[in-house]
Amino acid sequence: MIQRFFCALLLVLVLAGCELYTTHMTPDQLIGQTVILTLESGAFPDSTMTMQFVSSKDLVWRLSGNLGEATGSSDYLVSRINPQTILMAWRNEEHEVSYIVTMDFDERRCFLVRADHGRNLLSEGVVAIE
Amino acid sequence: MADRNVKKAGAGMRNTIIFLFVIFFVQITACGMAQQVDIQPEDLVGKTLTETWRRGSFVGASYKTHIITPNRMRWFALTGNLKGKSEEVEYVCTKVGREILQISWREETTGSQAIVTYNFKTMKMYGVIVEKKRDYLLQGSFTIELTNAKRDDQSDLPQLFKDTLNTEQ
Numbered sequence: 001m002i003q004r005f006f007c008a009l010l011l012v013l014v015l016a017g018c019e020l021y022t023t024h025m026t027p028d029q030l031i032g033q034t035v036i037l038t039l040e041s042g043a044f045p046d047s048t049m050t051m052q053f054v055s056s057k058d059l060v061w062r063l064s065g066n067l068g069e070a071t072g073s074s075d076y077l078v079s080r081i082n083p084q085t086i087l088m089a090w091r092n093e094e095h096e097v098s099y100i101v102t103m104d105f106d107e108r109r110c111f112l113v114r115a116d117h118g119r120n121l122l123s124e125g126v127v128a129i130e
Numbered sequence: 131m132a133d134r135n136v137k138k139a140g141a142g143m144r145n146t147i148i149f150l151f152v153i154f155f156v157q158i159t160a161c162g163m164a165q166q167v168d169i170q171p172e173d174l175v176g177k178t179l180t181e182t183w184r185r186g187s188f189v190g191a192s193y194k195t196h197i198i199t200p201n202r203m204r205w206f207a208l209t210g211n212l213k214g215k216s217e218e219v220e221y222v223c224t225k226v227g228r229e230i231l232q233i234s235w236r237e238e239t240t241g242s243q244a245i246v247t248y249n250f251k252t253m254k255m256y257g258v259i260v261e262k263k264r265d266y267l268l269q270g271s272f273t274i275e276l277t278n279a280k281r282d283d284q285s286d287l288p289q290l291f292k293d294t295l296n297t298e299q
Contacts, residue, residue, distance in 0.1 A: 003145050004145075077258070077265060077267035078267075079256045079267060079269060081227070081230055081247055081249055081256055082227065082229070082230065082249055082251070082252070084227075085226070085227055085230060087247055087256050087258070089245075089258045089260075089265050089267060090265075091264075091265060096262075098243075098258075098260045098265050100245045100258045100260075102226045102230075102232060102247060104226065104227050107227070109226075111224055111226045111232060113232075113234050113245050115243040115245070115260040118236055118241075118243070119236070120222065120234040120235070120236065120243055120245065122222060122224060122234070124224075
């Protein structure tokens, strides 16, 4: 009886351990958070994008570095690629460019595509939640 | 007394077997959970993706995409509003996760820009189509297979594409 109990306990611990090593992130968890993308390579090295998720549809953004210096607010589209990865897109209507950001919260990496007047400009960096 | 000892030994043996079975089960489960897909951009070259959008503005639209080289591919619209259209485009493929690749390109046919993210574990895809006035978020599913010799006679494609390709050549 004791052996069976320990076996069951061992099983639970192994399964819980596997779960612990994986970060889970849903689009809802972003609401109210500020996410900072620090771009390191590609088209926009040494640039930062800060996104504050106001609601499930709206965000406030700030760009700095060679991405440009700007602040604004936009609607955003969001989708969950896997338990750790979230894809989102938003437009800067003023400059007629779109930003497509893929954030891997497990590896803490981010991938940005700026759809800029017919060109896709790619950059890669680090993602952090403030 | 001897009978009781034999019973005790039998119960001990049975418990040991159960214990070993549980350990085996735990190991198999842990190995299964650790098993993950790891795909590289170059793995796509020489493959054909068959894709269907299932959520978003282009539900039901399906495509075949031949990945020709590390930076060129040709898509064929099988159904949807672009049905019958085909275009060879330059693309960029980025590995954004262990099982995730992201392909981006610009379509001359529509003037739009596409950023499609493929999850090779779930075989689901997520697209952002950027048009002049607005962006579209789409979700769909895909399959992947070798682009085999059938391409030479284009027997893997619907008739409407065969004429297009012959004209181009």
